Amino acid sequence: MCRSIHTLHNFEPAANDSEIDAAALQYVRKISGTTRPSRANAEAFERAVQEVAHATRHLLEDLVATSPPRDREIEAARAKERSAKRFASAQA
Template identity: 45%
Template sequence: MCRSIKTLRAPVTPEVTEADIRAAALQYVRKVSGFRAPAAHNRAVFDEAVDAVTEATARLLDGLVVRGTP
């Protein structure tokens, strides 16, 4: 899909910041929408999508259990 989105789960990335999660969400929304930067009339829905993907990604990372890690 989007090869520039890096793996954010531990232990691959030991410290994941909110900025890391948001950057990945932005990359995903850009790829799916086909827009690097949306037009003014699409800005609100684009930003809402980034927010939703950011929240879903944070929940995913918080809930993952990786075997062999403390």
């Protein structure tokens, strides 16, 4: 999975439009194999991004969470800590 795409479900505050759009763009880039489509493919590429973002919004609205929402700041701190441990051991 592309490392730029992060979990958007069950966070407080909820994912905003820019996060959803960024995830959709990364997904389309990944499956198309290009970060910048040719002019001939630009319209299809952009349409795919919009459709993926639209479907993502519907999915996030419809999902039911059984656990309490996670805090974005706490999760970001945990990820930073995991990264520091992983890269510290690689340098040792």
